[in-house]
Amino acid sequence: MSFVANSLVTDAVSAFIKALGGGAMPAHLAGMLSGTMTAMLLTPVVAVPQALLYLDLRVRKEALDIEAGLAALPAPQAGLAAEQA
Amino acid sequence: MLPTELLQPRSASELIDVAAQVVRRHYWKLVDVAVLALLPYFAFDIVYRAPDSDAPLLVMVLTTGIVGTAADVAVIAALLRVLEGGDASPRAALGLVRRRLWPIVAAGTYRAALVLGGLLLVVVPGLYVLASYAVLAAVIAAGPKLGARAALRRARTLTAGYRWRALGCVGCPT
Numbered sequence: 001m002s003f004v005a006n007s008l009v010t011d012a013v014s015a016f017i018k019a020l021g022g023g024a025m026p027a028h029l030a031g032m033l034s035g036t037m038t039a040m041l042l043t044p045v046v047a048v049p050q051a052l053l054y055l056d057l058r059v060r061k062e063a064l065d066i067e068a069g070l071a072a073l074p075a076p077q078a079g080l081a082a083e084q085a
Numbered sequence: 086m087l088p089t090e091l092l093q094p095r096s097a098s099e100l101i102d103v104a105a106q107v108v109r110r111h112y113w114k115l116v117d118v119a120v121l122a123l124l125p126y127f128a129f130d131i132v133y134r135a136p137d138s139d140a141p142l143l144v145m146v147l148t149t150g151i152v153g154t155a156a157d158v159a160v161i162a163a164l165l166r167v168l169e170g171g172d173a174s175p176r177a178a179l180g181l182v183r184r185r186l187w188p189i190v191a192a193g194t195y196r197a198a199l200v201l202g203g204l205l206l207v208v209v210p211g212l213y214v215l216a217s218y219a220v221l222a223a224v225i226a227a228g229p230k231l232g233a234r235a236a237l238r239r240a241r242t243l244t245a246g247y248r249w250r251a252l253g254c255v256g257c258p259t
Binding site: 010022028029032033035036040042043045046047048049050051052053054055056057058059060063064065068071072074077 | 086090092093094095100101103104107108111112115116120122123126127130131156157158160161164165192199209219220222223224226227244247250253254256257
């Protein structure tokens with residue numbers, strides 16, 4: 001999704017520099033640079049909700065919260081286990 | 086171990102709210118990873134989108150799909166490490182991308198082609214595909230190592246029944 005913004009910014013900056021009378025290549029390079037920087041800055045904004053959605057769906061469908069809670073429990077003590085046996 | 090406050094079922098708006106907080110807290114660390122992951126794309130972009138270039142749209146879209154998936158995988162891997170109390174090392178995140186390159190390339194290509202086809206058809210199928218594979222990068226980054234087909238299937242299975250929410254969570258930040 002950040003690449004949609006990349007394309008928009010690239011084209012907008014290129015067109016702006018051309019409108020100011022700049023050559024095709026400087027306009028292209030400035031557009032590329034600003035577009036790529038936009039994608040770099042926006043990638044975390046787009047990726048973080050994906051990660052949280054993934055965790056949310058795993059909690060809902062696979063009980064990830066219970067699995068994590070069980071993994072966090074301390075291991076049973078050897079003496080207690082022997083006593084119970 | 087992920088903090089328990091993150092492992093709760095949430096509504097779509099709560100998810101976006103928590104995502105905004107997480108982004109604010111760790112933004113620059115994640116940008117570092119994204120910068121390194123996207124540098125190859127910058128070189129590709131300069132060549133293929135040059136004023137005299139006649140690269141077909143499909144090549145552009147597929148490359149964007151692959152690199153976008155790779156960058157998302159790297160950022161998600163770094164984020165999960167940070168949330169687990171570790172360090173958001175770009176090197177470790179890019180190492181994971183390298184180890185899982187085949188699923189990233191194959192699944193990223195497949196998803197990009199489907200989204201493009203769907204959007205060109207009547208928009209709605211493209212959005213459906215986008216929602217179906219909304220967690221593809223997270224499946225590749227966070228889960229056990231899967232092949233491309235298995236990762237696509239798992240992403241589709243996880244979002245089944247929650248596709249509106251998935252579309253909202255992916256579309257809203259955009």
